[in-house]
Amino acid sequence: MTKIKENSTSNQNKEISALACPVTYVMNKIGGHWKSIIIYQLKEGPKRYSELKRAIPAVTEKMLIQSLKQLEADNLLIRKAEPVVPPFVTYFLSSSGKELVPLMHLMAEWAIHDSRREEKTKAFSEQVLMMD
Secondary structure (H helix, E strand, C coil): CCCCCCCCHHHHHHHHHHCCCCCHHHHHCCCCCCHHHHHHHHCCCEEEEEHHHHHHHCHHHHHHHHHHHHHHCCCEEEEEEECCCCCCEEEEECCHHHHHHHHHHHHHHHHHHHHHHHHHHHHHHHHHHHHH
16 A cells, blocks of 8 residues: 655645544544444454454455554554464454444444335335336
8 A cells, every 4th residue: 555645735635624524534534444344343342353354254354454553543443462372462442442333333223224225215116117
């Protein structure tokens, strides 16, 4: 992944918009495809890397590692490495990350309702097409 210069205009604009808009701030923290899924998986408690990988089989190793590092850098999760052989690393939500859990539940609830709405719309459209 290409590293963005800290003083780039794009990066400065992103920071300004995050200050001006709380939704932008949140999306900068949990945006992307995998971060919110990882947070959702950690809501029940600590997980090892292999447990996260099994829980999210579609994510590549590279993306999982990258997302975990970004979430750690944003203080949303904590990586705890035990000094044993083989290494024993667990990931768990920080207090800030735990505050996102109700938001994750709301997002999941919205997804369920919206997908049902789409199913009904699709079924209705198919019925209309059959009438023609």
